[in-house]
Amino acid sequence: MSKVTIFGAGYVGVPTAAHFSRTHQITIYDPDEQKINNIREVLDGTTHELHIHEKGLPELLRENRENLKLTTDIKEALEDPEFIFISVGTPPNARGRANLKYVCKAAEQIAANLKNDAIILNKSTVPPGTAYMVQDIIASNLKTDFKFAVGSCPEFLAEGSAVEDLRTPDRIVYGCDDPEALRKITEFFSYLHGKATLCPMSTISSELTKYAANSILATKISFMNSMAVLCDSIGANIREIQEGIARDSRIGRKFLNASMGYGGSCFPKDTRAIAEYGRLNGVPLSLIKSTIAINEEIIEYFANKIQDDFNGDLKGKNIAIWGIGFKARTDDLRESKAVEVARFLMDHGTHAFIFDTVKGALTNFEIENQQYKGKFTICQDQYQMFDQDLDGLVIGNEHEKFRNPKMSQLKKMRALNIYDGKNILNNQLIRQLTQEGFNYKSVGKDTVVNGVDKDRLVHFLREKYMD
Template sequence: MKITMIGSGYVGLVSGACFADFGHDVVCVDLDEAKIEALRGGKVPIFEPGLADLIERNARAGRISFTTELAPAVARAEVVFIAVGTPSRRGDGHADLSFVEAAAADIARAMDGFTVVVTKSTVPVGTGDEVERIIATTRPDGEFAVVSNPEFLREGAAIEDFKRPDRIVIGSEDTRALGVMREAYRPLSLNKSPILEMNRRSAELTKYAGNAFLATKITFINEIADLCEKTGADVQQVARGMGLDKRIGSKFLNAGPGYGGSCFPKDTLALLKTAQDFEAPQTIVEAVVQTNEKRKRAMGRKVIQAIGGDVRGKVVAVLGLTFKPNTDDMRDSPAIAIVQTLQDAGAVVHAYDPEGMPNASQMFEDVVYFDDPYAAMKDAEGLAIVTEWDEFRALNLTKVQSLLKGLVLVDLRNIYDRGELEMLGIKYVAVGR
């Protein structure tokens, strides 16, 4: 099957590479010439485990290619996926659909014969209707169907999520389009991945509702963690006791500094704006958004308090800058607010992250970066673990003790044992424990 992916960012690259690995003929389009040249040269502009190898293998086999020329790529395709960005719009928090709308108009002008146009980007309810209107207006004689096919890819595990998904959501009531989409995903039938076919608006809302619910679980357990600290309970034990209830489940019940990333912050905001437009208030999600934003700064204050309440002129080491491990994504990372809070209090921040430092350097001023975690913590008054990268899970604690000037470790991901650290004379501060 001939597939064209409009947008060669995170979703477009992962989806395109996986479709190519299924045996489909995939062309990825992007207006960024530097990005396309890099991809043609085998350089992947994002960090995602396994993605570079997947692209290299399928490019060598001739199943995936990259171009800046949209028209010929669309004209050849049976299915065109729109996988462009939908960031929060400045000023009001609505999803910015300008890239989606521009792609729809470009597709309309270029398509040749019956074409299934698929919104893979995360878009508010009703966007498919607007895409359909744009295409029909631009190309009144065009044969096409617009389908919603939201992505459910976790950064750091995206290839596994695409190839072994919990479900595939397809929003369309067009029989011909549904047949084409089933063929596109047919290779997943071996894994018995369920395909859920529904109307387009339901598919669009499924994505937002899912992300809002997960964000709610994270925020809920973080507030329970605060209560645990006040009452002497242990949030990890509470979370395990909750998670073993099959109605609740254990995932997304790890207390920490709050959620971030490319999806949850913008998608919860977009859901709230959609709810306002339709006069159906989402007060729970509204509280989640507000609570999560406050928490990030509160975690910075937690670090300051652990060090003694005054960090002016003192070095504080921060391990982990990305919003989660196994990605270089800094978007809405809790580390941003934590580092800013430390700097606002006068601290000198020394930082290390396995993949995030190039992106972080574009966001922070006066942060000192190091090539390994131990160099970052040398002579620091305290150490804060902000992101749970694997290499932080088994630090040489004796070496940590010898390097820190102030023996304080603030573990915002609860990955260490209090007793082991206190035996070394290190003050240990965790979340909800």
């Protein structure tokens, strides 16, 4: 059992602390009193609601409360940890560069308050080389002669499934250029997971692995989205193509869903950050730049489909949005495509009726969209808005509750329009909806409704492919 201090009680810090506390003694440090008090209340059972919504997290924290200490006092935080994990925010600036001020502040605090030898690992997503900067900051501010090493341990959890992702990771990537420290980190993770999943490497490779992983996943999505636009234009079905390529084990099944684009706190931020990092280092990273560009275009493509159905005039329309979090089961709205659609609609004079299965997502939407006050209604029930002369329903994330909507409720709509931003409705249901008079639009599956224009294709081939 090791003593560990975690800097940052956010989407990464709290689940990580809860997970580590299964076998290690953990102190969570965050200067934000509200967050620390909130976790305390969860531990003592006063509340079940954490400041972040994560399935199974309150239970796991409570289960291991004997191994958890919480503090807003930096001195207490650094009493005697063997390992320190930094998981503070690295929000992007206008050019996409990760802001390192919170990481640097944490490094200064460590230098000023460390009372024993320690290994410091950065979990925040940072530009490669940051660990060397943290090492410099600590070395030049350290009050006494403690031995310390700085490494990197990027986090790959996904919001909404953080507890499970941490419990059963595909691999644990970590890097440290100090061989003795690397051995100790290996020991630390072996204690939790056994050796099979461990992936030790150099510090800088570990930092870059995080960006490489998120960029390739985002690229898979953008690739499918560009194929989806081609599907709509020729009458193919992206779902069928997805199935066809997913069965190729070289490609794999995951991250092949076409949709109105990827959002969240990681993919958009990390792709922009690494593209900018490449540019600053004279390496263009053109593929990642295209991934970003496609993601920006696809949401416009989807929003334009809605607008076109109303002949460009969305004024006075009532449109419902099911799922406002950037994905199902999260309260996190950062870079949510559903929020982008909602704002697009409200900017064009539509009243938006917003529902999400996560209450925190609705609260966050209300807080973050004060400028649209009066232009939206928050709905606590999935079907409450169907008494409101709806002109359309947008499916904003992939929650299973949205996959089989109640037909009797849908039929109450004033205009029968369904916009499936996450392509979650199956072909059979789409055909049924079409028979019932619904207009169904998605990204790359319009053919289910429209079929293929064979004559046009034959004409096109005769004209362009016969030289």
